[in-house]
Amino acid sequence: MDIQVLQEYLPLFGNAALLTLGLGLAGIALSIVTGLICSLVQYYKVPVARQIVRIYIELSRNTPLLIQLFFIYYGLPKIGIKTDPAVCGIAGLAFLGGSYMAEAFRSGLDAVEKIHVESAKSLGMNKLQTFIYVVLPQAVRTSIPPFTANVIFLLKETSVFSAVSLMDLMFTAKDLIGLYYNTTESLFLLVIFYLIILLPVSLLGTYFEHRFSNSGKGQVSKKTQSAVKKNRRNTEKEVAPNVGN
Amino acid sequence: MWGIEVIFKGKNFLRLLGGLGTALEISATAVLISIPLGIILGVLMAGKNPVIKAILRVYLDFIRIMPQLVLLFLVFFGTTKAWGWDLSGEVSSVIVFSMWGAAEMSDLVRGSLAAIPKHQYESAQSLGFTPIQTKMYIIIPQTIRRLIPLSINLITRMIKTTSLVLMIGVVEVLKVSQQIIEANRMTAPDAAFGVYLFVFVLYFIACFIPSIFARKLEKKWS
Numbered sequence: 001m002d003i004q005v006l007q008e009y010l011p012l013f014g015n016a017a018l019l020t021l022g023l024g025l026a027g028i029a030l031s032i033v034t035g036l037i038c039s040l041v042q043y044y045k046v047p048v049a050r051q052i053v054r055i056y057i058e059l060s061r062n063t064p065l066l067i068q069l070f071f072i073y074y075g076l077p078k079i080g081i082k083t084d085p086a087v088c089g090i091a092g093l094a095f096l097g098g099s100y101m102a103e104a105f106r107s108g109l110d111a112v113e114k115i116h117v118e119s120a121k122s123l124g125m126n127k128l129q130t131f132i133y134v135v136l137p138q139a140v141r142t143s144i145p146p147f148t149a150n151v152i153f154l155l156k157e158t159s160v161f162s163a164v165s166l167m168d169l170m171f172t173a174k175d176l177i178g179l180y181y182n183t184t185e186s187l188f189l190l191v192i193f194y195l196i197i198l199l200p201v202s203l204l205g206t207y208f209e210h211r212f213s214n215s216g217k218g219q220v221s222k223k224t225q226s227a228v229k230k231n232r233r234n235t236e237k238e239v240a241p242n243v244g245n
Numbered sequence: 246m247w248g249i250e251v252i253f254k255g256k257n258f259l260r261l262l263g264g265l266g267t268a269l270e271i272s273a274t275a276v277l278i279s280i281p282l283g284i285i286l287g288v289l290m291a292g293k294n295p296v297i298k299a300i301l302r303v304y305l306d307f308i309r310i311m312p313q314l315v316l317l318f319l320v321f322f323g324t325t326k327a328w329g330w331d332l333s334g335e336v337s338s339v340i341v342f343s344m345w346g347a348a349e350m351s352d353l354v355r356g357s358l359a360a361i362p363k364h365q366y367e368s369a370q371s372l373g374f375t376p377i378q379t380k381m382y383i384i385i386p387q388t389i390r391r392l393i394p395l396s397i398n399l400i401t402r403m404i405k406t407t408s409l410v411l412m413i414g415v416v417e418v419l420k421v422s423q424q425i426i427e428a429n430r431m432t433a434p435d436a437a438f439g440v441y442l443f444v445f446v447l448y449f450i451a452c453f454i455p456s457i458f459a460r461k462l463e464k465k466w467s
Binding site: 058059061062063064066067068070071074075076077078079152156157158159160162163170173174177183184187190191194195198199202 | 247248306310311312313314315318319322323325326327401405406408409411412419422426434435436437438440441442444445448449452453456
């Protein structure tokens with residue numbers, strides 16, 4: 001590997017990484033909004049809108065992003081909807097991500113037991129209060145692991161943006177390989193930059209998964225747990241002489 | 246209108262289906278390789294040897310964290326540079342998707358094994374089952390039940406991911422569409438809309454049918 005080539009390519013890949021990250025984050029932000037709307041429509045069983053959301057989720061989950069991008073970027077202009085590459089990339093990612101986020105949020109909302117909502121109602125809370133103080137805090141907790149998994153998934157999916165002539169990491173790598181044949185250096189930098197983007201999110205995801213995986217129902221803090229254990233041990237000690245010899 | 250007619254001109258319809266066939270063939274081959282490989286890796290991951298577990302973890306996490314397109318580039322361009330192999334796009338994609346599928350599958354296997362409650366093992370033991378009998382009659386049937394819907398989902402993901410092979414020059418459904426659109430540039434300038442819409446629908450059908458099937462099984466067995 002040639003260090004000089006690496007140094008020369010570094011700023012190119014740096015810019016490309018910023019583009020990947022920027023478009024990715026914009027797409028993810030939009031897909032969160034889409035996902036929230038869709039999951040709320042499904043949770044409150046809004047008529048008509050619910051069927052539309054259902055169809056949208058099926059369409060978006062069962063087609064690859066590359067095909068969606070091709071359709072948006074090359075197909076839609078023919079019927080008069082023109083988009084520039086960046087808008088197309090963000091829109092495609094939001095179209096794909098919206099359904100994944102909706103499923104993540106919905107799983108969280110569904111995990112809130114009905115009795116909690118009923119109890120809130122019997123305590124005189126209105127619908128909004130119930131949602132903000134009872135449903136939301138529990139739903140967020142359950143949704144966090146699938147949510148981070150989706151963020152990683154969507155960041156990975158940005159790699160197909162090069163198909164609609166966005167100068168992202170893949171595009172830069174392919175371009176440099178084609179122009180100068182410095183394959184080793186280009187591929188090395190490609191992997192390194194994707195690791196820089198994805199590894200922290202992935203580690204965070206693993207952490208969240210451990211932290212929230214038992215959905216926290218009836219979970220007590222470590223302090224209380226150890227106190228309970230200590231207490232139990234003491235009781236056992238007291239009982240022990242009578243049981244043993 | 247919108248170039249829908251182009252799809253049915255000459256052999257275009259069959260060519261598009263053939264293009265989808267190429268993509269499906271790659272996914273089918275990759276699935277056939279990755280499921281047994283993934284099961285072996287998953288069982289090893291659920292095992293107790295810390296050295297094997299650590300090595301596998303790094304390897305599998307690397308494959309799962311990298312975008313599949315990067316892996317395709319690594320195999321397609323990287324092997325040529327490093328060892329002078331001249332792999333075709335199809336062979337590289339089968340290699341990459343088998344590796345990726347095995348990594349995903351191993352994670353599913355590990356997860357399903359871990360999801361079996363400990364008391365199942367203990368009850369079997371207290372009923373006098375030997376360890377092999379426990380695995381044969383109690384653990385494996387339950388794991389398979391959990392695994393089948395998950396594996397079908399993996400297959401639909403595989404089908405979706407194989408659309409990427411376009412980027413390393415495999416002639417699949419998108420490449421065929423591009424050729425058709427180019428060839429009809431003069432007679433049907435709007436063909437891109439119709440043809441890409443058709444490809445969208447094709448992929449939807451190819452993924453929707455297995456995912457419905459998986460959902461049914463999941464409901465039936467849970």
